Structures are given as C-alpha cells and as structure tokens.
Amino acid sequence: MVFTPESLPNLEGMVYLVTGGNAGIGFHTALQLAAHHAKVYLGTRSKVKGEAAIQQIKNQQPDAEVYLLEMDMTKLRSVVAAAEQEKHLHGLVNNAGVMATPFEKTADGYESQFQINYISHWLLTYHLLPTMIETATDTSPGVVRIVNVASNAHMNVPSFGIDFQDIDQVSGGPVSRYGSSKLANILHTNELVKRYGTPTARSIDNAISVGNHVNGEIWMASLHPGMAKTNLLSGATGSLFVRIAAGLLSALSKTSLIGLSPEKAAYTQLFAVASQDFTRDMNGAYLEPIAQVAKPSKLAENTQLAKDLWEWTENEMKMGGFI
Template sequence: MPVIGLLTKARFDVKDIPDLTGRVAIVTGGNTGIGRPTVAELARKGAKVYLAARSPDRANEAIQAIKSTTPTVNIVYLQLDLSDLDSVKRAAEEFLSKETQLHTLINNAGIMATPYSETPQGYEIQWGTNYMGHFLLTQLLLPTLVSTASASAPGSVRLVNVSSNGHELFDTKSGINFSDVNMKNGGPWSRYGQSKLANVLHAKAVADRYRAKNILTASVHPGGVNTELTRGLNETSILYRPITWVTKNISLTPDQGALSSLFAATSPEHTFEVNGEYYGPKATKAVPSMLARDKGLRDRLWVWSEEEMGRLGFA
C-alpha cells in the first residue's frame, strides 16, 4: 500500500454513511485537517457533533464554514486543549453536563515531529497531546459510552483513534519506552512514532476490555494528507521544509483523509468480528506493526496509563 495513499482505491464514500439522526459524537481537532470534514459529514447525516478544539475562534470559524453549505447541521464547540490534562477533565465535565449519551468518540487531533517541549503535567508534548490527553478523555467518557451502548443497537457506539503508519516507520524497536516516555535522548520522529503506536494499542485495549459492553473500536492511518500537521516539521528544523513542500503537492485532500475515520465510525462493514481493527488510507484494510499487535505491550500500556492517571489525581 502506498504510504501517501494517492493510488489507493477508496473502499468507502461519504454517500455510504448511514443516517445518524439522534446520535451524539465528539471529534477532537475538528476545526482543521481531516477533523473538519469528519465533523461536517457526521453532522450532515444527522448527528449532533461536538467539535473539540483549543481555539474558540478557529473552532467557530470551522462551524460557520460548514453551516454556510449545510445550515441545518447541529455542531457545538467544546473547548479542549489535549496537552493539558486539566483542560481534558474540564472538557469531559462540560460535555457530561449537557449530554447523557455519546455514540461516537473520534480521537482525531494530533501534532507531528514538533520540537521538544513538555506539557503542564511534564509529558513530552507529542506523547502528552497525541496519547495521554486522548487516553484521559476516553477514560472519563467510557461510562457514558457504555451506558449509551446498553440502550442502543449493537455496533452503534464506537471509538476511533487516528494514528499513523508513523507508528511503524518511526518506532523505537522496543515499543513504548516506559523508563523514559518523554524520550529526551530521542528525536522528534521517534517520539511521534511512539505516540502513534500508543494510539493503535489503546484502541485494541479498549476493544479487549469493552467488547462485552458493545463498544466497537478501531484505529486508522488516514494516509499522507495535506494538513497543518506538517507545521511541526518547519518548527523543528528548516531542513524539513522541502519535505513539507513535497507533501503539500502530492498528498491526499482532507476529505480523502477523513474517509478512514468516517468508515470506522459509521460503516456497517466495521463489525465486532474485527473489533480493534486498523485501517489504512481511504478505509482500506491494513496491518499494523508487530509491536502494535502485541497484547502484552498493550496491556502494560493500559496499566501504566491508569497508574499515571492515579498518580496525577485524575483517576
């Protein structure tokens, strides 16, 4: 399968999305990149969608842009800064103060190959944003996902983690560096790869633990998409600028990149027989790395993550 996905034949189209009237969804990073068409298509099919993002101005601009073409959509802004676990907790509390159901959680937001910095809780910024923030958000919303699933048709309640084939291209060869998850001696790409590996492991771990509760999960590699994700490269080094220029000119569009998330979140073809599946560009079947398929590693990551939440007072 091509890394970019340009030559990949689409398995799914937005016209295949079933009616979502009455469903409630959250999409993190829904203001830009593949998040924006993900929000738009879910809402156009009748879902009430919470667009979770850090900037109110950018989120509201995205909402208005979508409404300019489809005025009837129901999209609500949810303030969320994934790099700060306090913000994650506030976002979950705000959502739960308004809703008693949640059918779809798409952990879409992410950053890539950014310069080293740390979150307020002391995590390297990519690990904290791409994985830890989404882990906590999911944990806080799982009781509502479970209760919604208990009153819904099987397969109606879903978790989708947007990962990347970077989990394999830039892995650390040993999986998750539990002795130093910040990887201070590593580079921006290896830190990115570790965070994206964690996204795949997390989706499968939720499938393991919540299959009996009718929670359907998946992780996806959307392909090489022309989005703002590459801005981290330019911040890291000017040497990456030729890469971002090439990527911009040969990449998938955000609409194409969103197909994998939308398939995993809505398609009847994603079933409990493939719970925890990993999909590639344009909703094609794909195989994650050997480390991503390691049950021992995903169990260890789950326990470690729960312990971290307890240590920080979020459990």
C-alpha cells in the same frame, strides 16, 4: 467498492465528538457527520477557531447541529472538564494531534507530542467510557464506536517500542517521539477492545463502574488516515535532515503526487465511526486509506506492551488526580 461518505446512513439522533475538529481531516469528519444529521461536538482549544469552523460547516449545512467543546490537550484538567459535558455519546474520534514538534514538556510534565497525541485521548476516552457504555445498552451492537487516529509513523520507533523509564524519549528525536505517540494510539485501541469491547469484557472489569449494564457492544478501530494536504508538518523540527525531509514531505503532501485531500483523508475515520460496512469482525482493526483493514507493526500487536502501557497510563493519571 471504495468507501465514500455518501454511503453513510441517516445519523439523526446520533451524537459524536471529534477532537481537533476545527481544521484538517477533523473538520471534514465533523462536516460529514453533521451533513448526515448527527449532533456533533468539535473539540478544540481555540474558541475563535472552533467558532469559525462551526460557521464554515453551517455555511455548507445550514441545519447542522454542531457545537463547540473547548479542550486543551496540553492541559489534562481541561480534558477532564470537557468529558463531563455530554451524557449521551455514540462516537468518539480521537483525531487531534501534532507531529515532529520541538521537545517541550507540558504543564502536566509530559513530552508534548506524547500528551497531545496519546495521554489526553486516553484520559478523554476513560472518562467518556461510562457514558458510551450506557449509550450502548440502548443501541444495536456496534452503533457506539471509538476511533483512535494513529499513523503508519508508528513503525518509526526504537526496537523496544516504548521505554517506560524514559517515556519522554529525552535522548530520542522528534520523529521517533511522534512515532511512539502513534504506536501508543494503536496499543490503546487494542487494550480498549480487550477491556471494554464486549459486554463480557466490561462485566468482569471493575475499573469503570456503570452499574449492572452489560448489554450492547462498543466497536473500536485505530487507523492511518494517509498523508493529507494539511499543515500537520508545519511545526516539525530536529536535525537539518529532519527539517528538510519534513519540508519536502509537507510540500509533496499538498500536491496530487502523494497527498490526499483533507476531505478524502477523513474517509477512513468516517468509515470506522459511522459506516454500516464497518462490521463486528473489524472490531479492533487497524485501517489504512481508504477504509481498508491493514496489518500494523509487530510492536503494535504486542499484547504485553499494550497491557503495560495501559497500566502505566492509569497509574500516572491516578497519581495526578485525573481519575
């Protein structure tokens, strides 16, 4: 049977954070979680847009428990500050992202797509892990989950995957840079499972101190949500061919020919973060629409690349004083 949000259980007492929750599939993810009685935080950098999204949700669900959590993914200090706000968390949906945008560096010194799509979410997850591990000790296995929204565009990368000597891909293009950030999302998930996905893994890893709590399990997934009818491609740039292709794909995605509605594009991440049909054997899986286990690229399954990426990111965050 095809998953639909109607099959979600009553989520009363559960707490979720959805980054980029003010628009697109992030909005519909937050809406459905709230509709099933969860407490939901919308992570967004715009207070005005965030408050408008919350009002939209409450117009449909008057009793919804939805809150604004300001975070600017282009400013890593903002991400760290946001992570300190909640001390009880069952689900994290790392959904915010940009696609094929012009080459630009953030104030933190990283290429914008790589920081917004990957680094900021790695940092947010890192700071929330102690909270989530603590929450997992009081729940059944797999109630606490982390979902990284990637893309099948992770296959559109150079053959070497990620060049740690040129992490910004200065000589690359906007599509390739986007693909690398999405490849990083999957590699991040795989390494998270290895390090923190089971009580045994957490108990022997000293990177994050959570006392003696080693019970419970956190389940994780990465996914391709599908081509949704959103404005994700509106900022695409690059060569004339890239701009034309992006414009064509953006237009097609808003038709019934190839695009999912934002509501349906949210289904796969709703399944991963809250469905009872997401089971232990799916922990660490890569999913495609709708709620189907799929096989990512060989690079995305490269355990050494995942380890190297984690270590590079951790070192960068330590040098920047973010962890």
